[in-house]
Amino acid sequence: MVGVGGSADRFATPTSVSDLRTCLAIDPTLRVLGDGANLLVDDDGVDALVVSLDSPQLAKIEVMDAASGLVRAGAGIHIFKLMNATIRAGLGGLEVLAGVPATLGGAIVMNAGGAFGQIADIVERVHAVDRAGRDVVLERRDIAFSYRHSGLTNLIVTGAELRLTPGDVAVLEARKKEINEYKLRVQPMSANSAGCCFKNPTLRNTIEGVGEAGKRVSAGLLIDRAGLKGLRHGTARVSELHGNFLVVDD
Numbered sequence: 001m002v003g004v005g006g007s008a009d010r011f012a013t014p015t016s017v018s019d020l021r022t023c024l025a026i027d028p029t030l031r032v033l034g035d036g037a038n039l040l041v042d043d044d045g046v047d048a049l050v051v052s053l054d055s056p057q058l059a060k061i062e063v064m065d066a067a068s069g070l071v072r073a074g075a076g077i078h079i080f081k082l083m084n085a086t087i088r089a090g091l092g093g094l095e096v097l098a099g100v101p102a103t104l105g106g107a108i109v110m111n112a113g114g115a116f117g118q119i120a121d122i123v124e125r126v127h128a129v130d131r132a133g134r135d136v137v138l139e140r141r142d143i144a145f146s147y148r149h150s151g152l153t154n155l156i157v158t159g160a161e162l163r164l165t166p167g168d169v170a171v172l173e174a175r176k177k178e179i180n181e182y183k184l185r186v187q188p189m190s191a192n193s194a195g196c197c198f199k200n201p202t203l204r205n206t207i208e209g210v211g212e213a214g215k216r217v218s219a220g221l222l223i224d225r226a227g228l229k230g231l232r233h234g235t236a237r238v239s240e241l242h243g244n245f246l247v248v249d250d
Contacts, residue, residue, distance in 0.1 A: 004192075004248055006045025015055040017158050021133035023051050024156075028131045032156055034106030035078060038195045052076070053105060058158065061085050069093070069164035070124065075105030075157045079112075087172045091164035093122040095176040099183035101195065105157040111150050116179055120145035124163040128155040147216070148199055188239045191247040196220070198244055220244035 010027075014020040023030055027049035033039070034053075053059070053076035061082060064070040069091050073082055079102050083094040096117030097107070106112070107119045108126060126143060128136045136155055144151035183189055198219040203211050210225070211217045223229070223243030231238045239245035 005041025006043050008046045008050040010049045012051045013055055016057050024133045034103035035101050037101035040194045063089050069166055071162045073104050074159045077104050079107055090169050092167040092172045093164040095172055098176045098179040108157050109150055109152050111145050111148055122162045125161040127159040128157045130155055188241045188245050188247055193245045193247040196244040197246050
């Protein structure tokens with residue numbers, strides 16, 4: 001969330017995986033900053049080394065095989081840029097993440113997604129380094145993807161290979177536009193926020209008008225039902241448009 005919280009004591013932008021290993025040698029507990037959309041920094045700041053992987057070498061895109069839809073991309077590339085590039089190449093799969101602000105690495109680590117799909121559906125292989133700087137390559141079957149989870153939090157994702165689906169560029173563009181327009185209607189996309197705050201819970205018991213026991217339901221719906229939209233504390237408030245967003249006054 002922009003303009004909220006403290007600062008980092010140390011910050012680096014490695015230009016290669018080799019540079020990243022140097023950063024890990026300096027501070028094995030370093031933290032990786034992606035797009036920052038789902039990030040809320042403590043007012044006291046961050047004492048660990050913070051790194052950003054958005055340098056050109058770590059944000060490359062390569063269409064390896066257009067016929068089979070295989071694409072390789074660096075962890076630092078923004079999902080929007082990757083989505084636009086792959087759609088222009090006639091490859092679909094990323095348009096389901098329209099409106100999801102994230103870098104590829106961050107999206108994979110949290111298994112970003114929404115009502116239209118999740119990134120786990122298109123991941124073929126993940127490249128990473130561990131905290132000792134050793135290379136790690138994981139096939140899709142070896143990654144414990146589940147709802148907003150990947151099990152990769154102890155690794156630093158450096159890139160991935162994605163398996164997309166060849167399609168018509170105009171159709172893919174239209175689908176991306178449709179999803180974006182839907183998100184703009186139901187979420188405070190232009191507000192200063194850290195995105196959705198809470199995972200959608202699974203109901204332990206049936207709640208009339210909400211869902212049956214065992215069903216995953218919208219956290220925003222529950223917050224709305226509790227009458228909390230618009231609730232304010234200082235400059236922060238629960239969004240009036242979507243209850244799962246906390247927004248901060250500009």
